[in-house]
Amino acid sequence: MKNELINYCLRLGDSSLILGQRLAEWCSKGPMLEEDIALTNISLDFFGQSRMLYSYIAELKGGDETEDTVAFRRNEREFYNILLAERPNGHFGDTIVRSFFVDAFNFHHYSKLKESKDSVIAAFAEKSLKEVVYHLRHSSEWVIRLGDGTEESKLKVQTSLNELWSYTGDMFDMNDGDHLLTSEGIAIDLEEIKPLWNATIESVLKRGKLDLPESKYMQKGSRNAMHSEYLGHLLCEMQYIQRAYPNSQW
Amino acid sequence: MSLEKNIWKWLEKVPDPEIPVLSILDLGVVRSVKVNDEEILIEITSTYSGCPATDVFIADIKSELEKHNLTNVKVQMKYSPAWTTDWITDKGRVKLKEFGIAPPVNEPDKSILFAKSFVVPCPKCDSDETHLVSQFGSTACKALYQCDSCQEPYDYFKCLR
Numbered sequence: 263m264k265n266e267l268i269n270y271c272l273r274l275g276d277s278s279l280i281l282g283q284r285l286a287e288w289c290s291k292g293p294m295l296e297e298d299i300a301l302t303n304i305s306l307d308f309f310g311q312s313r314m315l316y317s318y319i320a321e322l323k324g325g326d327e328t329e330d331t332v333a334f335r336r337n338e339r340e341f342y343n344i345l346l347a348e349r350p351n352g353h354f355g356d357t358i359v360r361s362f363f364v365d366a367f368n369f370h371h372y373s374k375l376k377e378s379k380d381s382v383i384a385a386f387a388e389k390s391l392k393e394v395v396y397h398l399r400h401s402s403e404w405v406i407r408l409g410d411g412t413e414e415s416k417l418k419v420q421t422s423l424n425e426l427w428s429y430t431g432d433m434f435d436m437n438d439g440d441h442l443l444t445s446e447g448i449a450i451d452l453e454e455i456k457p458l459w460n461a462t463i464e465s466v467l468k469r470g471k472l473d474l475p476e477s478k479y480m481q482k483g484s485r486n487a488m489h490s491e492y493l494g495h496l497l498c499e500m501q502y503i504q505r506a507y508p509n510s511q512w
Numbered sequence: 513m514s515l516e517k518n519i520w521k522w523l524e525k526v527p528d529p530e531i532p533v534l535s536i537l538d539l540g541v542v543r544s545v546k547v548n549d550e551e552i553l554i555e556i557t558s559t560y561s562g563c564p565a566t567d568v569f570i571a572d573i574k575s576e577l578e579k580h581n582l583t584n585v586k587v588q589m590k591y592s593p594a595w596t597t598d599w600i601t602d603k604g605r606v607k608l609k610e611f612g613i614a615p616p617v618n619e620p621d622k623s624i625l626f627a628k629s630f631v632v633p634c635p636k637c638d639s640d641e642t643h644l645v646s647q648f649g650s651t652a653c654k655a656l657y658q659c660d661s662c663q664e665p666y667d668y669f670k671c672l673r
């Protein structure tokens with residue numbers, strides 16, 4: 263079961279790391295100072311969350327693995343982050359909608375995962391949940407503000423919702439290992455999270471006078487490390503220093 | 513005095529790198545100190561998981577204890593129970609306010625989205641007429657507020673529990 267556990271931790275840790283990296287790309291480019299700070303603060307939370315899991319993975323794997331080798335020495339087909347995390351930042355509305363979908367998922371997911379029978383995963387969920395509450399409030403408020411704002415902001419954010427919608431199904435995808443861990447009380451059956459997530463999305467969109475995108479085809483594949491063309495480029499930048507100068511330290 | 517008690521006393525000298533008026537004990541990040549034959553084991557917890565101060569805590573604890581010829585010090589991270597602002601000591605809260613940072617207040621249940629806003633009194637003039645400028649501030653643990661009475665902009669140490 264060790265391999266399944268490692269793979270599950272990669273799913274959680276990679277999703278945090280990759281979305282954290284995307285949010286960090288906003289550094290010094292935020293639409294206003296407060297938002298620049300907010301997005302990068304949230305990014306830091308995600309990096310911290312991934313570190314907790316990568317240290318655990320390094321411990322499980324043993325040998326020379328460290329949290330840094332886990333983060334910086336894997337290629338795209340070894341990453342298990344959700345597809346939404348790697349979507350490009352786009353404009354501010356795109357970034358907010360992407361975060362909103364993920365934050366609502368993390369909120370409901372970690373609320374249950376903190377009861378995991380694996381003590382490290384439970385501690386990770388308990389710790390992360392406290393931060394996710396702030397993240398979700400931030401992204402939800404912006405969705406409402408943009409939706410109930412000007413004609414232009416409403417049009418833009420509704421377009422972001424419609425375009426990113428097809429990547430949301432991928433968050434709920436589970437592989438055989440996840441099902442095994444769920445039966446052991448370590449992981450959570452994501453089917454249980456779906457109605458809770460839907461309810462949060464619906465209530466926020468309603469407040470923002472926005473339409474729920476129509477369900478149709480859903481992208482997936484990330485649970486088996488199949489990614490979009492964007493992940494490779496992101497990794498190039500993120501891993502550059504450790505690839506060029508292996509084991510370099512600050 | 514036992515070595516363990518001395519260590520607690522010495523740790524009082526280790527400041528929080530981002531809010532130096534607070535010691536790491538005021539902040540409540542030191543969870544335990546254990547002395548055994550081979551080593552001294554100190555357990556700490558991070559405030560926010562991505563807080564860059566955590567690595568500095570570890571280095572500063574080691575270098576402070578080195579001054580007392582203690583070199584076999586191991587600092588370990590403890591993730592559960594997760595840190596909460598309830599662990600900031602009363603002394604720490606007074607120091608925060610004197611430094612111009614509003615200490616954490618009892619916030620309503622944050623699991624409810626859009627819970628009613630709450631009052632964060634101004635650390636300079638104690639006015640209750642203040643408003644939130646940004647939920648995110650200069651560090652992960654702070655939000656930005658402004659006083660409507662004296663106009664002072666100030667940091668608020670967010671309640672985390």
Ligand SMILES: [Zn+2]
Pocket residue numbers: 634635636637638639659660661662663664
């Ligand atoms: Zn004032």
